[in-house]
Amino acid sequence: MSILPASAARFTRKGGVVVVGAGAAGLCAALSARENGADVIVLERDPVPRGTTAMSIGFIPAAQTRFQRAKGIADSPEDLASDILAKSGGETDRAMVARLCAASAATVEWLADRYGVPLDVSEKDQYPGHGKPRMHGTPQRTGAELMSALVTAAQNAGAEILTNTVVTDLFADDDGRVHGVRTAGGDIGCDALVLATCGFAGNHDLLVRYIPEIASARFYGHAGSQGDAVRWGAELGATLGDMDSYQSHGGMTVDADVPVPWAHILRGGVQVNNAGKRFSDETRNYAQRALEVLAQPGGYVWSVYDAPIDAELQTFAPYREVVQTGVVLSAESTDELCRVTGLPPALKETLREIAASAASQMPDSLGRVFARALAPPFKAVKVTGVLYHTQGGLVVDGDGRVRRKDGTLFPNLYAAGGAARGVSGPGCEGYLGGNGLLTATVLGRFAGAAAARRIYG
């Protein structure tokens, strides 16, 4: 993983725009680079492109889309930007936030209308911190479905995707102009390079260095998230930003290898520790939730919800997967709920407090207002906290062009998605749901177009 002198390269072939990583960012970059006339080669380490994107729910936030208008949802890019800034405490690149939000609707419609990605807005999934329902997803609510559509689109558009191809090194001049990349199959030259290798959540050493608070948590993201982009960037003299920013998840099943979609909480579910007590407002900061869950006795908690929530979640393929593993327990009464989970009778008092908050429509002692009480039959699943992905990375301009430490831009090096600094600010409190795929799709699209225009005008 290093930067080699351009003179050491033995190029066996050449692409105009070479993209490293075939996730949402890399494929959106490939599509827009093709539209702008570039020959495009996408290099992907896996046999089948999946990435973190395929593990996700595939929800892309976008404001003022035709999908929202069709469902009577009034929204604006300014409102989306203000929600992102509010969550990050304003500690992020405001110009970048404005630019991504302004282009979010056009990007979702571009994917849907030009490339046939089956997207629609989910009016029921208003993630915490979002003022409007604006998550756009595929019918099954899976990132795998999104990835399959993106791969087909990129191939149909003429981008060449080379799988089983790990990029190990970059070739660059002293001034940082990139000439190509090294892979086990040979050196590949390029006019411009887009780094779309996601973040470093799968690299323990980098986690210990940049985000020690989450380094010992289990990683549930894509194994390709090894921080290759930041390692190359650091060696080239690029600026790194918000390296302690990340998203965790507090709903990973303990007895199976699948997360419960956070929609179970958003639709009224709660989490209790093994004393049967809730310990914070579950809707407040779900990106930080893993830390709160791991801090409970035994490092696990129970997610508790009821039949109407279970019925709504059945529309999510990832939830059906959880149910199929058999870890979701059912109970016809509060007594049975205590019995199947092994939780003490204090759980009944917890459910009574929720009912009281719902009846009064006043915040409970933890600050959460419940739309309705939870009622039998109940569902319960034992969960713990995991790390999903990191949000810090290469600092880029609005076109995804990577910045040097002195603030100037590298001539032909771009980054997008998890490889670039996100819009969540530092730490884990600033991640607003959807920030991951917003920077992957919208910034990826900008980066591919800019890389192609830089070469071909």
Ligand SMILES: Cc1cc2nc3c(=O)[nH]c(=O)nc-3n(C[C@H](O)[C@H](O)[C@H](O)COP(=O)(O)OP(=O)(O)OC[C@H]3O[C@@H](n4cnc5c(N)ncnc54)[C@H](O)[C@@H]3O)c2cc1C
């Ligand atoms: C369980 C889960 C649920 C999520 N749900 C959502 C959601 O609903 N909405 C949302 O906005 N975000 C969500 N996220 C975050 C989101 O998935 C990521 O932010 C986004 O997918 C990042 O896209 P990417 O293209 O940058 O990275 P990836 O999709 O990870 O793609 C990077 C690719 O680069 C490849 N690669 C890496 N290094 C090399 C190399 N050296 N050579 C060649 N190839 C390489 C990898 O194999 C990988 O395929 C979720 C994350 C997880 C883990």
